[in-house]
Amino acid sequence: MSQLLPEAISEAIGVEGIAVELFAAVVGAAVIGTILLTNAALAGPWAKRKITAAFTDRISVNKFGPLGIGIIVPDAVRLLSKELIVPEGVDRPAWDLAPLVIAASALLGFAVIPMGELGPINFHLADPEVGLAFVFAIASIASIGLVMAGYSSNNKYSFLGGLRAVAQNLAYEIPLIIVGISVVIFAGSLQMSEIVAAQSQTLVSLGPVGIPAWFAILNPFAFFLFLVANMAEIGRNPFDIPEAPTEIVAGFQTEYSSVYFVLIYLGEFVHIFLGGAIIATIFLGGPAGPVLPGLVWFLIKIWAVFLLTQWLRSALPRVRIDQLLDIGWKGLLVLAFLNLFLTAGIVGVIETL
Amino acid sequence: MSLEQPRPRDVGVTPAGELDYDALFELLSEYVLDRETHVHAEAFVIRPDDVEAVLATLKREAGFDHLSCVTAQEYQDRYESIYHLKKYDEPTHELSVVVPTARDEPVSQSAASVFDTANWHEREAYDLVGIEYEGHPDLRRILLPETWQGHPLSLDYNQDQPQIVPLREHADPMERRTDVPDEQDTMFINIGPHHPATHGVLHLKTVLDGEQVVDVDPDMGYLHRCEEQMCQQSNYRYQIMPYPDRWDYISAGILNEWAYARTAEALADLEVPEYAQIIRTMSAELCRIASHLLAVGTFALDIYGDFTAIFMYAITDREKVENLLEDLTGQRLMFNYLRLGGVAWDLPEPREQYFEKVREFCAYVPERLEEYHNLLSANELFQMRVIDTGVLPPEIAKSYGCTGPVARGSGVDYDLRRDDPYGYYDELEFDVITDDGCDNFSRALVRLEEIRQSARIIEQCIDLLEEWPEDEREIQSNVPRTLKPAADTEVYRAVEGAKGELGIYIRADGTEKPARFKIRSPAFCNLQSLEVMSEGEYVPDMIAALGSLDIVLGEVDR
Numbered sequence: 001m002s003q004l005l006p007e008a009i010s011e012a013i014g015v016e017g018i019a020v021e022l023f024a025a026v027v028g029a030a031v032i033g034t035i036l037l038t039n040a041a042l043a044g045p046w047a048k049r050k051i052t053a054a055f056t057d058r059i060s061v062n063k064f065g066p067l068g069i070g071i072i073v074p075d076a077v078r079l080l081s082k083e084l085i086v087p088e089g090v091d092r093p094a095w096d097l098a099p100l101v102i103a104a105s106a107l108l109g110f111a112v113i114p115m116g117e118l119g120p121i122n123f124h125l126a127d128p129e130v131g132l133a134f135v136f137a138i139a140s141i142a143s144i145g146l147v148m149a150g151y152s153s154n155n156k157y158s159f160l161g162g163l164r165a166v167a168q169n170l171a172y173e174i175p176l177i178i179v180g181i182s183v184v185i186f187a188g189s190l191q192m193s194e195i196v197a198a199q200s201q202t203l204v205s206l207g208p209v210g211i212p213a214w215f216a217i218l219n220p221f222a223f224f225l226f227l228v229a230n231m232a233e234i235g236r237n238p239f240d241i242p243e244a245p246t247e248i249v250a251g252f253q254t255e256y257s258s259v260y261f262v263l264i265y266l267g268e269f270v271h272i273f274l275g276g277a278i279i280a281t282i283f284l285g286g287p288a289g290p291v292l293p294g295l296v297w298f299l300i301k302i303w304a305v306f307l308l309t310q311w312l313r314s315a316l317p318r319v320r321i322d323q324l325l326d327i328g329w330k331g332l333l334v335l336a337f338l339n340l341f342l343t344a345g346i347v348g349v350i351e352t353l
Numbered sequence: 354m355s356l357e358q359p360r361p362r363d364v365g366v367t368p369a370g371e372l373d374y375d376a377l378f379e380l381l382s383e384y385v386l387d388r389e390t391h392v393h394a395e396a397f398v399i400r401p402d403d404v405e406a407v408l409a410t411l412k413r414e415a416g417f418d419h420l421s422c423v424t425a426q427e428y429q430d431r432y433e434s435i436y437h438l439k440k441y442d443e444p445t446h447e448l449s450v451v452v453p454t455a456r457d458e459p460v461s462q463s464a465a466s467v468f469d470t471a472n473w474h475e476r477e478a479y480d481l482v483g484i485e486y487e488g489h490p491d492l493r494r495i496l497l498p499e500t501w502q503g504h505p506l507s508l509d510y511n512q513d514q515p516q517i518v519p520l521r522e523h524a525d526p527m528e529r530r531t532d533v534p535d536e537q538d539t540m541f542i543n544i545g546p547h548h549p550a551t552h553g554v555l556h557l558k559t560v561l562d563g564e565q566v567v568d569v570d571p572d573m574g575y576l577h578r579c580e581e582q583m584c585q586q587s588n589y590r591y592q593i594m595p596y597p598d599r600w601d602y603i604s605a606g607i608l609n610e611w612a613y614a615r616t617a618e619a620l621a622d623l624e625v626p627e628y629a630q631i632i633r634t635m636s637a638e639l640c641r642i643a644s645h646l647l648a649v650g651t652f653a654l655d656i657y658g659d660f661t662a663i664f665m666y667a668i669t670d671r672e673k674v675e676n677l678l679e680d681l682t683g684q685r686l687m688f689n690y691l692r693l694g695g696v697a698w699d700l701p702e703p704r705e706q707y708f709e710k711v712r713e714f715c716a717y718v719p720e721r722l723e724e725y726h727n728l729l730s731a732n733e734l735f736q737m738r739v740i741d742t743g744v745l746p747p748e749i750a751k752s753y754g755c756t757g758p759v760a761r762g763s764g765v766d767y768d769l770r771r772d773d774p775y776g777y778y779d780e781l782e783f784d785v786i787t788d789d790g791c792d793n794f795s796r797a798l799v800r801l802e803e804i805r806q807s808a809r810i811i812e813q814c815i816d817l818l819e820e821w822p823e824d825e826r827e828i829q830s831n832v833p834r835t836l837k838p839a840a841d842t843e844v845y846r847a848v849e850g851a852k853g854e855l856g857i858y859i860r861a862d863g864t865e866k867p868a869r870f871k872i873r874s875p876a877f878c879n880l881q882s883l884e885v886m887s888e889g890e891y892v893p894d895m896i897a898a899l900g901s902l903d904i905v906l907g908e909v910d911r
Contacts, residue, residue, distance in 0.1 A: 055661075055662055056662045056664075056665035056666070057666065058665060156540060157542075160564075160892075237657070237658070237659065245549050246549045246654065246658045246896055247550065247658070247892055247893050247896050249548060249549060313659055313661070314659070315661070315662060315728075316657070316732075316734050317653075317658070317732065317738055318656070318657060318658045318738075319734060319737065319738065320738060320891055320893045320894065321564055322564070322891065323737060
């Protein structure tokens, strides 16, 4: 197994010591962060527009740069130069912290995701034994951010949005994690690198093409459940209830403007990518893929998940909050447990043979 | 409907199905003080404290179940409220009930206990003219702010009086905002006037219990532009026609113009050449398609919550209709195309090319509808959201004076194009679409299918226009340059607008301008039913119900 990114950096520096390790860790994190923010910048102002436009028979941005990609620059200037309006009566520390919590929790999750290799560099920050548990734990911190934003904004729409976020995350995180556990039973480990390694064998060979033993192929049912629960977890259509424009204006983020808005917006996109990264890692073989370098394959996979979210956004209506909770508690949770018991049973039978 | 027992014939209807005013007079002989003849119907004059009794009798015994409009006006010596009654089964049976009240004490009994729709109509009469209605459940101003001084359509209203009432002399809205008792488990929330789902500046004062709507009180008037008063200050012949375009401004211009044209032509007894009637019919149906497309698109927007495929498709197709209308009228929205006695000009040259374009569009409509049905009505998530939400039972719809796709979505088979034909409609073949679902879904379905029917009508019009002999293409009849209908002629006429029955009441006073010009806005009446549709529902369902009503605030507020 190749070296983790911070280790590689500190080795390259060639000096030992805790300070160097710390420095290497910060540099490594900065590299991963930069990759993600670049992707989020691409997704937010540009890709989202172009994808939605394609689904709705429009052209969208096309004047500035090739395919209008230059819009990212004026968009960034526009967003950052807006006035930061602090409404009267907001609960100050909580209101200021919420965007940070939302953005940071999504970024932190990537600490343990093996993003694959590009040349000699392995884009993987840390590989703790509890990797998967860590990702789920970190990702759900975002809901605390949503509640903080909703509660501290002193706005009834925000408040409703915050409450909806809690109800939704409770209903969907449990099935999400239970489906995740079924993967752990397959892989026999919570460690991300182990989960990826477990998917690297060839399932069947069809002539020269080997079908890999990705868990999405081994257990498509679990993959589907995870995709659905993930849509709710990241709060996108048809489960974008905490925001629900046309109902509660913009939900928890109604009162945020300028940089705070950018942070929340960014956090949402990174969160979509984190959802995609988890799906890629535990169901789609992580960075595995032919010909192209691992990092490229990994990015392709998370962008595929992003594309799926945008597709659903254009095609599906939003469900109502009570219907959402029904689907979560009465549908997904039951199916998730069913999947867990079946997986455990089958794996147990195979191992005893 | 078919399961119901056949109803005994109403009082006041001859065996031939004609309305017999003498029999009605007999029925109400103890109440009626006087009989008047208006251009469209007879009118009975009654005492102000008999309103409830008379309207209840007419509704129960004579089958007048549709209170189409309430007009209030002030004369030099009296105030007058006129209740325009119709029947949902037979809208050509019309009767006006005139209630004069003394100038020094304009108090009249309210009809709100008989017809729910009278509630808002009487609030408007109180607001603009100043008649007070005794026994009205909630007599507040409706279009003007509650701080307004005076009643703008009354004769002694002082235009120069300053209207700015400072908050400290009235009430501080910031204080009242949190005036919810502690022990109550509900939340008051203002939806609008600036909100993504209110389709304009509508303000819903909503009380929520958790996510459920306990009470909703629409607050309108943000877009009130004194349309009635402006029409009263303009002459019949030229100056009024541009205003109707600005009521339902999003695409229904010609339908609105037709409401005025029909009323004024009835008032001044003008003929319209057949050729012009066909052009009117065709252009009006194009407007209906444009309007319904936008209605379906924005309804989907309310449910989906994003600018999704269906919304953009609807807008794209609406642009195609607008192109056709632009070729015909020179305008995309504010057409000003109809004239009293005809239309402004003939079809664009080369005619063949225009026919070709319209035919192409009509052929394209069914295939697009297929796509809309795939995206909307066949979508299970969409069905989950709209079926059995926003329920409006037919009896309640009638009581609230709902018309148009809203009434037809509740199974009320009522369409003035068929039931009270005007223009060229009685010569054309089309179906009136109804749906018994009574929910948000049915209203969307009715609109989608009506687009198909409108395309059918347009095709027939094109066939007729194509074969019309060249020397008989008369687009306007001879209309005097100045119209001065005789004093004290009164008329109320309605057409089937995009949102429902769009009616206009005009009283002439012998000059070239109307003495009273009253607009019966379908969206105004339909909006009133929102309260019944959304109580006990979830917030998203209320938003969906509002979307399914397809209101245009320009028409609600006028």
